[in-house]
Amino acid sequence: MKSCDLVLVGGGIMSATLAAMIKELRPEMSIEIFEQLGSPAEESSNAWNNAGTGHAALCELNYTPQNADGSVGISRALVVNTQYDLSRQFWAYMVGKGAMDAPDTFIHDVPHISFVWGEENVAFLRKRFDAMSAHHCFAGMEYSEDHAVLSEWMPLIMEGRDPAQKIAATRMLTGTDVDYGAVTRQLLAQLQKQNDVTISYSHHVSNLTKNADGTWNVSVKDLTSGATRTLAAKTVFLGAGGGALKLLQQSGIPEGKGFGGFPVSGIFLRCENQAIVDRHHAKVYGKASVGAPPMSVPHLDSRFVDGKRSLLFGPYAGFSTKFLKHGSLGDLFGSIKSDNIGPLLAVGRDNFDLTKYLVGQVLESKESKYASLREYFPDADPKDWNFIVAGQRVQVIMPDEKAGGKLQFGTEVVSAADGSLAAVLGASPGASVAVAVMLDIFKRLYASELPQWSEKLTTMIPSYGRSLADDAALCSRVRDHVAEVLHLAKVPAKIGT
Numbered sequence: 001m002k003s004c005d006l007v008l009v010g011g012g013i014m015s016a017t018l019a020a021m022i023k024e025l026r027p028e029m030s031i032e033i034f035e036q037l038g039s040p041a042e043e044s045s046n047a048w049n050n051a052g053t054g055h056a057a058l059c060e061l062n063y064t065p066q067n068a069d070g071s072v073g074i075s076r077a078l079v080v081n082t083q084y085d086l087s088r089q090f091w092a093y094m095v096g097k098g099a100m101d102a103p104d105t106f107i108h109d110v111p112h113i114s115f116v117w118g119e120e121n122v123a124f125l126r127k128r129f130d131a132m133s134a135h136h137c138f139a140g141m142e143y144s145e146d147h148a149v150l151s152e153w154m155p156l157i158m159e160g161r162d163p164a165q166k167i168a169a170t171r172m173l174t175g176t177d178v179d180y181g182a183v184t185r186q187l188l189a190q191l192q193k194q195n196d197v198t199i200s201y202s203h204h205v206s207n208l209t210k211n212a213d214g215t216w217n218v219s220v221k222d223l224t225s226g227a228t229r230t231l232a233a234k235t236v237f238l239g240a241g242g243g244a245l246k247l248l249q250q251s252g253i254p255e256g257k258g259f260g261g262f263p264v265s266g267i268f269l270r271c272e273n274q275a276i277v278d279r280h281h282a283k284v285y286g287k288a289s290v291g292a293p294p295m296s297v298p299h300l301d302s303r304f305v306d307g308k309r310s311l312l313f314g315p316y317a318g319f320s321t322k323f324l325k326h327g328s329l330g331d332l333f334g335s336i337k338s339d340n341i342g343p344l345l346a347v348g349r350d351n352f353d354l355t356k357y358l359v360g361q362v363l364e365s366k367e368s369k370y371a372s373l374r375e376y377f378p379d380a381d382p383k384d385w386n387f388i389v390a391g392q393r394v395q396v397i398m399p400d401e402k403a404g405g406k407l408q409f410g411t412e413v414v415s416a417a418d419g420s421l422a423a424v425l426g427a428s429p430g431a432s433v434a435v436a437v438m439l440d441i442f443k444r445l446y447a448s449e450l451p452q453w454s455e456k457l458t459t460m461i462p463s464y465g466r467s468l469a470d471d472a473a474l475c476s477r478v479r480d481h482v483a484e485v486l487h488l489a490k491v492p493a494k495i496g497t
């Protein structure tokens with residue numbers, strides 16, 4: 001039986017990032033990557049299956065909840081903001097050594113704007129701005145309620161709008177749009193050139209069993225020939241997106257018990273009419289409706305994919321029992337096991353608003369979808385827009401002592417106590433924080449080697465081991481360097497209001 005150091009399941013951004021980082025740290029490691037589709041990044045990591053937002057909590061209001069006393073908390077925003085810095089530092093390192101292509105093949109400056117209407121929301125946004133702009137991580141944030149200023153920031157959103165409407169927005173010029181599909185393909189392409197790395201497309205990982213010596217037997221089916229083989233791996237990484245839960249369950253590790261998944265599908269509206277596209281240069285995020293999952297906040301985004309600009313609006317949530325866009329309708333039912341039925345039922349009982357919201361979204365007519373678009377872009381003409389189906393998100397359901405089970409909207413890592421297997425579940429903030437996720441995984445899978453990697457990790461990620469949220473000078477130095485290498489906007493020295 002063939003054996004290797006590490007098997008990665010999935011050809012999306014998570015596996016690509018882990019494999020690329022580990023090969024820098026331990027070049028002699030033997031790696032096998034299996035992807036069931038014919039090419040890389042065809043599921044959630046594909047540019048058209050996600051929104052391409054470099055999630056840095058600049059415009060996404062769900063990272064800054066309002067506390068009971070009316071104040072706005074920014075601690076979650078700081079975590080996401082500085083986790084995204086880790087990804088950008090790693091990409092800058094890879095571009096610098098020629099292992100990734102020119103930055104404009106995958107990342108672009110796109111201002112991030114939060115936009116709200118109504119007295120209450122405006123008051124919230126002002127408080128959020130006051131709390132955030134006082135922190136060096138959000139230096140450069142601007143705030144305005146002035147229709148004339150906002151017309152400059154986002155002309156399409158202001159044209160046709162009631163001049164008496166009470167509105168406000170914040171803007172960060174250092175926001176980004178990222179083609180995560182391109183990042184994935186570039187990382188996998190450079191891995192393919194390295195010794196001891198094999199990437200097999202059209203190969204489905206069908207089972208995992210643990211051996212007495214702690215290694216894993218991984219069963220793989222070649223979907224072209226139909227042949228099945230088994231290989232032995234010291235360590236397994238399940239970067240299988242919506243397919244990770246099934247494999248985690250098959251692994252039988254006790255840490256995976258009780259986990260379940262709840263799929264939320266997404267639809268975007270896309271506009272490729274260049275006369276319109278050229279008039280919007282921002283990602284404009286609004287406020288979520290009651291019951292809406294945090295990642296279903298509507299936003300009107302400038303996108304850069306394959307050298308072409310377009311606009312994306314959405315996502316509209318939907319319900320499908322598939323766990324992957326190319327998955328099976330039986331995925332949800334197949335994932336229900338005796339150990340997760342309790343958490344699943346508890347989540348069903350406690351999330352009535354979410355259920356109501358999803359049912360509403362599924363039943364929503366095309367006309368009402370265009371009406372949502374017009375809340376952001378009042379003069380939008382349906383003939384300029386096409387519906388596209390986005391990726392599937394499988395929200396994590398996990399056991400909870402008090403409630404029986406809870407629905408988790410974040411990205412969740414589950415690993416075996418002996419460090420032989422790890423899985424990434426969930427979505428948001430997802431691709432943006434892939435490098436932070438991998439640093440967490442190194443602690444779980446390579447704890448004994450991590451101290452020796454620290455020097456190399458600091459070369460790859462200059463802020464490694466230090467906090468950009470606590471160290472303003474380091475933050476500014478690192479961001480200037482990354483902006484230089486990735487050809488991005490630098491944070492303006494003066495904070496605007």
Ligand SMILES: Cc1cc2nc3c(=O)[nH]c(=O)nc-3n(C[C@H](O)[C@H](O)[C@H](O)COP(=O)(O)OP(=O)(O)OC[C@H]3O[C@@H](n4cnc5c(N)ncnc54)[C@H](O)[C@@H]3O)c2cc1C
Nearest residue numbers: 010012013014036043044045050051053205241243430432
């Ligand atoms: C609608 C939507 C919008 C999003 N917007 C953003 C955003 O703006 N910014 C952001 O940072 N993140 C966003 N995300 C999240 C982000 O896309 C994901 O977190 C990220 O792409 C997940 O990467 P992955 O590698 O884990 O999974 P994927 O890209 O889904 O890759 C998993 C791969 O595993 C393969 N696979 C599964 N099972 C098997 C098996 N048994 N054998 C072999 N191969 C298998 C699949 O075919 C797939 O190619 C969004 C997601 C969605 C769905």
